[in-house]
Amino acid sequence: MSLIYEYKLDGTNAQYSAIEEAIRTTQFVRNKCLRLWMDTRGTNRNDLQCYCAQLAKEYDWACALNSQARQAAADRAWAAISRFYVNCRNKKPGKKGYPQFQHDCRSVEYKRTGWRLEPDGRHITFTDGCQIGQLRLVGTRDIETFPITRLKRVRLIRRADGFFCQFLVQAQRRVHHVPTGKETGIDLGLKEFLTDAQGNTVANPRHLRKAEKKLKRLHRRLSRTQKRSSGRKKARKKLAKGYLKVSRQREDFARKTANALVSSHDFIAFEKLSIANLVKNRKLAKSISDASWGRFLLWLRYYGAIHDIPVIGVEPAYTTADCSACGARVKKSLSIRTHICRSCGLVLDRDHNAAINILAKSRTVGQTETAPSAGGDNASGQPPSTSSRRKPTTGKVAE
Incomplete structure (x- = not known):
C-alpha cells in the first residue's frame, strides 16, 4: 500500500x-x-x-x-x-x-x-x-x-x-471504523448527486455550471489577444486557473462525500455505471462529467478499503424500473421523477426506489468490491492521492 x-x-x-x-x-x-x-x-x-x-x-x-x-x-x-x-x-x-x-x-x-x-x-x-x-x-x-x-x-x-x-x-493506512449498524444503497443522479436507500439526498454541486459564466468571459478575453503575445500568455494562465479551481472543487466534494458516507455506514452498495458510455449522450455529457461520478466512486472504494467495510458494486439494469415493494416492472422516461406502481400502489421518488433496489440486489452479490493500494494516482492506476495542501472547497442513463 x-x-x-x-x-x-x-x-x-x-x-x-x-x-x-x-x-x-x-x-x-x-x-x-x-x-x-x-x-x-x-x-x-x-x-x-x-x-x-x-x-x-x-x-x-x-x-x-x-x-x-x-x-x-x-x-x-x-x-x-x-x-x-x-x-x-x-x-x-x-x-x-x-x-x-x-x-x-x-x-x-x-x-x-x-x-x-x-x-x-x-x-x-x-x-x-x-x-x-x-x-x-x-x-x-x-x-x-x-x-x-x-x-x-x-x-x-x-x-x-x-x-x-x-x-x-x-506505508500502511488503516482507520478504526466505529460500527453504526447501518446499511445503504446509493443511486447516483443529476438532479440530486446521490440518493440513499433511506431517502436521504446529497445535492448536486454543479461546479462547472456555476463557473461557466466566468469561464466564458475568460475564453472571450483570450480570443481577443494576439497570438504569441505576453497578453495572451496571461489570459491563458487565468483561464487555466479557472478550470483548475473547478477540478479541485470536484475532487474536494467527491472526497468529503465519500468519507462521510463510509464513516456513517457498515455496508454500502452502488451501481457499476459505465460512465465512458454514458458521456456519449451529447445532451447529458457535460452534466455527467460535471458530476464526476467516477472520481466519487474511486474515493468510495478507497475509503471502504481503509475502513475495512464492504463496498459492493451491482449491475444497474432495471434498478429504476422495478418496484422496490412488489418487484413489478414500471418503465419510465427520464422526465418522470416519481415511481408509481400500479400493482401495489407504491408512490416513491424514482431515485429513492432505485437506491432500495440497489441495496436489495447487493445482498445477492457474493463478491465485494475492493480498492487498490491506497494513495496512488491516475497515471499509475492507483487510488486517489493524499495531498499535503488543503484544496478549495480541489449502462444506465443519469437519473
Missing part, C-alpha cells in the same frame, strides 16, 4: 525554468522511445530502457536529466504501448488507443536517485545535471518522519498556479 504526499514548491524563476527544461526532456525521451517502437518491429520494454542510455550519448542536454528519470519517461511510452496491446488482445470495440506523440507533458518523475530530502523535511535538493537545486516544500505533512527507503518516487508537476512536488510513500 502506498500514499501520495503533495507539496507546493517555492523557488526562483531560474529554478522553475530548470524544471520546465527537465519536463521537456522527459517528453523528448518518451516520444523518441515511441518512435523507436514504431520503426522497429519487436521492440520491448527492455529495448526502450537501453535506448535511454543511447539518447544520453547523442544529446548532451538529455544526459543532464537523471538516468532513472529518463527510464521513467521510457516507462511512460511503454505504458501507452502495452495499453494498446491489451485493447487489441481483448478486441475492444472502436479505436484501440494507438500510442500518440505527447505535446503537453507536465511532469518529470525521479525514482531513488537524483534528489535528496533535507533533514528538516522542508527542503528538497535535486542533484542531477538539470541544475534545479534546492527548493522549499510548502505544506503541512511531515514527510521527514518516514524512512528514506519508503520514499519510492518523486514527481515534479507543473500546474496553472505553480509547481508541485509529489512523494510516493510506501
Whole structure:
C-alpha cells in the first residue's frame, strides 16, 4: 500500500525554468522511445530502457536529466504501448488507443536517485545535471518522519498556479471504523448527486455550471489577444486557473462525500455505471462529467478499503424500473421523477426506489468490491492521492 504526499514548491524563476527544461526532456525521451517502437518491429520494454542510455550519448542536454528519470519517461511510452496491446488482445470495440506523440507533458518523475530530502523535511535538493537545486516544500505533512527507503518516487508537476512536488510513500493506512449498524444503497443522479436507500439526498454541486459564466468571459478575453503575445500568455494562465479551481472543487466534494458516507455506514452498495458510455449522450455529457461520478466512486472504494467495510458494486439494469415493494416492472422516461406502481400502489421518488433496489440486489452479490493500494494516482492506476495542501472547497442513463 502506498500514499501520495503533495507539496507546493517555492523557488526562483531560474529554478522553475530548470524544471520546465527537465519536463521537456522527459517528453523528448518518451516520444523518441515511441518512435523507436514504431520503426522497429519487436521492440520491448527492455529495448526502450537501453535506448535511454543511447539518447544520453547523442544529446548532451538529455544526459543532464537523471538516468532513472529518463527510464521513467521510457516507462511512460511503454505504458501507452502495452495499453494498446491489451485493447487489441481483448478486441475492444472502436479505436484501440494507438500510442500518440505527447505535446503537453507536465511532469518529470525521479525514482531513488537524483534528489535528496533535507533533514528538516522542508527542503528538497535535486542533484542531477538539470541544475534545479534546492527548493522549499510548502505544506503541512511531515514527510521527514518516514524512512528514506519508503520514499519510492518523486514527481515534479507543473500546474496553472505553480509547481508541485509529489512523494510516493510506501506505508500502511488503516482507520478504526466505529460500527453504526447501518446499511445503504446509493443511486447516483443529476438532479440530486446521490440518493440513499433511506431517502436521504446529497445535492448536486454543479461546479462547472456555476463557473461557466466566468469561464466564458475568460475564453472571450483570450480570443481577443494576439497570438504569441505576453497578453495572451496571461489570459491563458487565468483561464487555466479557472478550470483548475473547478477540478479541485470536484475532487474536494467527491472526497468529503465519500468519507462521510463510509464513516456513517457498515455496508454500502452502488451501481457499476459505465460512465465512458454514458458521456456519449451529447445532451447529458457535460452534466455527467460535471458530476464526476467516477472520481466519487474511486474515493468510495478507497475509503471502504481503509475502513475495512464492504463496498459492493451491482449491475444497474432495471434498478429504476422495478418496484422496490412488489418487484413489478414500471418503465419510465427520464422526465418522470416519481415511481408509481400500479400493482401495489407504491408512490416513491424514482431515485429513492432505485437506491432500495440497489441495496436489495447487493445482498445477492457474493463478491465485494475492493480498492487498490491506497494513495496512488491516475497515471499509475492507483487510488486517489493524499495531498499535503488543503484544496478549495480541489449502462444506465443519469437519473
